[in-house]
Amino acid sequence: MYDYLKGILVKVTPTYIVLDVSGVGYLLHVANPYSFSNVVNADIKVYVHQVIRDDAHTLYGFIDETEKRLFLQLISVSGIGPKSALAIIAADDNLGLVTAIDSGDIKYLTKFPGVGKKTASQMVLDLEGKFENVTANVARPQLPASTELDDALEALVALGYKATELKKVQKKLEGTQDSTEGYIKTALKLMMK
Numbered sequence: 001m002y003d004y005l006k007g008i009l010v011k012v013t014p015t016y017i018v019l020d021v022s023g024v025g026y027l028l029h030v031a032n033p034y035s036f037s038n039v040v041n042a043d044i045k046v047y048v049h050q051v052i053r054d055d056a057h058t059l060y061g062f063i064d065e066t067e068k069r070l071f072l073q074l075i076s077v078s079g080i081g082p083k084s085a086l087a088i089i090a091a092d093d094n095l096g097l098v099t100a101i102d103s104g105d106i107k108y109l110t111k112f113p114g115v116g117k118k119t120a121s122q123m124v125l126d127l128e129g130k131f132e133n134v135t136a137n138v139a140r141p142q143l144p145a146s147t148e149l150d151d152a153l154e155a156l157v158a159l160g161y162k163a164t165e166l167k168k169v170q171k172k173l174e175g176t177q178d179s180t181e182g183y184i185k186t187a188l189k190l191m192m193k
Helices: 033-039 065-075 082-090 094-103 117-127 148-158 163-173 180-192
Strands: 004-012 016-021 024-029 043-052 057-062
Touching: 004 024, 004 033, 016 033, 016 043, 024 043, 024 057, 033 148, 033 180, 043 065, 057 065, 057 082, 065 082, 065 094, 065 117, 094 117, 148 163, 148 180, 163 180
Parallel strands: none
Antiparallel strands: 004 016, 004 043, 016 024, 043 057
């Protein structure tokens, strides 16, 4: 129904952003809300996908069309819903994901939250060879450090990662300086090893 929304970004939380379009605030669930932190109060374009269920109408937002296409391909797989697809996209390793699917690397795919062996096998079966023009990660500006590690951990919990997994990663990241987005990317890379 919608392709994109263009408006002023007014709020960033660990699980969603709010975009003001002509006085209406749209709540958009996104893979990494903190990737939008540097454009708060700025006019931006966010690509969207609407999911309608019996109990909710939900909008999912994406930084670009490539990310949106990846999301749509992921939710087409039986066993992967929008929340799991966002968690997979949040890892920000599109090339690694495509390579794992095309090579049938089930072990790599099961490292994502909500993806077991059966779902990983289904991903390979449904998506092998179907990715075109999936580019490397989009370069996003970094933010100055403050309480970014706490925000990053909160966002990862919202994506479905377990506290026990995050405690191990937190120990490795404490004492380092990075943006919330940087911490999220680093944590996801550490958990994918």
